Amino acid sequence: xxxxxxxxxxxxxxxxxxxxxxxxxxxxxxxxxxxxxxxxxxxxxxxxxxxxxxxxxxxxxxxxxxxxxxxxxxxxxxxxxxxxxxxxxxx
Amino acid sequence: xxxxxxxxxxxxxxxxxxxxxxxxxxxxxxxxxxxxxxxxxxxxxxxxxxxxxxxxxxxxxxxxxxxxxxxxxxxxxxxxxxxxxxxxxxxxxxxxxxxxxxxxxxxxxxxxxxxxxxxxxxxxxxxxxxxxxxxxxxxxxxxxxxxxxxxxxxxxxxxxxxxxxxxxxxxxxxxxxxxxxxxxxxxxxxxxxxxxxxxxxxxxxxxxxxxxxxxxxxxxxxxxxxxxxxxxxxxxxxxxxxxxxxxxxxxxxxxxxxxxxxxxxxxxxxxxxxxxxxxxxxxxxxxxxxxxxxxxxxxxxxxxxxxxxxxxxxxxxxx
Amino acid sequence: xxxxxxxxxxxxxxxxxxxxxxxxxxxxxxxxxxxxxxxxxxxxxxxxxxxxxxxxxxxxxxxxxxxxxxxxxxxxxxxxxxxxxxxxxxxxxxxxxxxxxxxxxxxxxxxxxxxxxxxxxxxx
Numbered sequence: 001x002x003x004x005x006x007x008x009x010x011x012x013x014x015x016x017x018x019x020x021x022x023x024x025x026x027x028x029x030x031x032x033x034x035x036x037x038x039x040x041x042x043x044x045x046x047x048x049x050x051x052x053x054x055x056x057x058x059x060x061x062x063x064x065x066x067x068x069x070x071x072x073x074x075x076x077x078x079x080x081x082x083x084x085x086x087x088x089x090x091x
Numbered sequence: 092x093x094x095x096x097x098x099x100x101x102x103x104x105x106x107x108x109x110x111x112x113x114x115x116x117x118x119x120x121x122x123x124x125x126x127x128x129x130x131x132x133x134x135x136x137x138x139x140x141x142x143x144x145x146x147x148x149x150x151x152x153x154x155x156x157x158x159x160x161x162x163x164x165x166x167x168x169x170x171x172x173x174x175x176x177x178x179x180x181x182x183x184x185x186x187x188x189x190x191x192x193x194x195x196x197x198x199x200x201x202x203x204x205x206x207x208x209x210x211x212x213x214x215x216x217x218x219x220x221x222x223x224x225x226x227x228x229x230x231x232x233x234x235x236x237x238x239x240x241x242x243x244x245x246x247x248x249x250x251x252x253x254x255x256x257x258x259x260x261x262x263x264x265x266x267x268x269x270x271x272x273x274x275x276x277x278x279x280x281x282x283x284x285x286x287x288x289x290x291x292x293x294x295x296x297x298x299x300x301x302x303x304x305x306x307x308x309x310x311x312x313x314x315x316x317x318x319x320x321x322x323x324x325x326x327x328x329x330x331x332x333x334x335x336x337x338x339x340x341x342x343x344x345x346x347x348x349x350x351x352x353x354x355x356x357x358x359x360x361x362x363x364x365x366x367x368x369x370x371x372x373x374x375x376x377x378x379x380x381x382x383x384x385x386x387x388x389x390x391x392x393x394x395x396x397x398x399x400x401x402x403x404x405x406x407x408x409x410x
Numbered sequence: 411x412x413x414x415x416x417x418x419x420x421x422x423x424x425x426x427x428x429x430x431x432x433x434x435x436x437x438x439x440x441x442x443x444x445x446x447x448x449x450x451x452x453x454x455x456x457x458x459x460x461x462x463x464x465x466x467x468x469x470x471x472x473x474x475x476x477x478x479x480x481x482x483x484x485x486x487x488x489x490x491x492x493x494x495x496x497x498x499x500x501x502x503x504x505x506x507x508x509x510x511x512x513x514x515x516x517x518x519x520x521x522x523x524x525x526x527x528x529x530x531x532x533x534x
Binding site (some may be wrong): 005006009012016017019020028029032034035036039042043046047048049050051054055058059062063066067070071073074077 | 419420426427431432433434437438440442444445446447449450453456457460461463464468469470472481484488489492493496497499503504507510511512520
């Protein structure tokens with residue numbers, strides 16, 4: 001169990017570092033999603049199944065969905081706003 | 092004997108002129124300065140444009156962040172300082188961690204008589220097999236009530252920030268669904284199979300909160316995720332048949348006030364050493380552990396509604 | 411250095427994660443990445459709390475076979491605290507994301523430096 005925990009913790013650190021180094025926003029959100037999943041596996045190793053269920057449903061599910069909707073909303077604002085479009089064409 | 096001046100002579104004296112000037116009847120400059128009648132104001136388009144252009148040029152020069160050498164230097168300094176600070180913080184925390192009592196041992200100060208009491212008497216006093224559920228919904232129920240209110244207040248704040256009026260909402264809905272396939276067949280078929288399973292699993296987690304891992308928070312989140320999937324597959328017209336702003340309002344109102352009243356009753360009986368009429372039941376049965384099951388249901392309803400409300404408000408600024 | 415750094419590897423990892431999240435907050439100018447950094451800091455704190463309550467060789471705090479002795483279960487208090495924290499962190503994230511959307515509709519950028527430059531240009 002200890003070796004498994006060490007591997008999971010290494011994955012956590014890798015995910016956390018690569019969030020900040022990824023250029024694409026969508027990529028960093030996906031990496032954060034996997035961070036939450038690794039975290040929920042770690043809760044099982046730490047004998048807290050309540051936390052594992054909550055983290056899997058809330059951290060990996062709902063939070064990432066909210067991030068995705070925010071990204072989509074931002075692109076929708078860009079596409080639907082005529083002023084912003086003109087400015088981009090002028091540039 | 093005073094000497095009487097005639098009016099003409101008086102008008103030439105300094106005193107007359109001074110008092111007239113003081114009372115504002117005469118402008119002392121009249122007749123002494125050369126004055127022209129002013130021209131009528133005519134807006135000068137070109138000058139205004141030129142002025143605006145000059146202002147923009149000045150602003151561009153002032154806020155020219157790309158060629159500002161000092162700003163670049165400051166950025167470089169800021170980045171190095173923050174990286175160094177974080178390395179220092181890591182070193183500091185690691186040294187602190189190395190002095191903490193060893194992990195996984197029983198003799199840590201965290202494992203004191205409070206947790207021992209929860210484990211030894213928890214089943215007997217709350218009737219919940221899951222000690223964590225018994226703790227957060229019985230011993231520390233006040234905490235959980237505050238947390239439900241945090242969720243409620245967060246929903247209201249998001250509603251204030253993202254709310255749109257009726258026409259804007261329709262526009263947002265149109266532009267929101269412009270770039271995605273409407274009523275995608277694959278998604279709809281998959282959702283028809285998956286949504287009932289997800290929601291039943293969520294209900295199972297909520298109802299088993301006192302018997303095993305789970306409870307109101309996780310179950311509510313699972314149900315909310317099921318509702319989000321349904322919304323994505325079938326669109327807002329279908330969900331508005333059963334979930335509107337009014338539904339949210341009443342579900343949250345009844346859940347939170349039920350929670351308040353139930354815990355008030357148990358606080359009242361507990362503080363006055365009265366016998367509570369709520370039966371504990373046999374531990375392990377589904378209808379056991381007193382108030383924990385209804386409270387779990389209330390919390391689960393609030394969480395599910397909150398999650399769905401977050402999603403709907405992010406999508407189109409309203410329910 | 412104290413004697414327990416290798417034994418406390420969980421706490422060490424949570425300290426490193428906390429600092430990574432904090433560096434994200436300091437160095438990223440993108441608002442969404444800043445929010446992710448804050449969430450990583452949250453998770454680090456939860457990991458630290460859960461590691462505190464963990465006792466090697468004991469089971470999760472769910473009573474099995476009617477055994478209610480302290481020797482068989484881990485400490486349930488950190489689990490309860492973290493359960494509260496995870497759900498609150500979701501509502502905090504939703505609040506921050508909605509603020510981000512508002513900022514984007516106003517300034518058409520997610521870059522915090524850009525936003526503050528535009529604010530100064532408007533003379534506010």
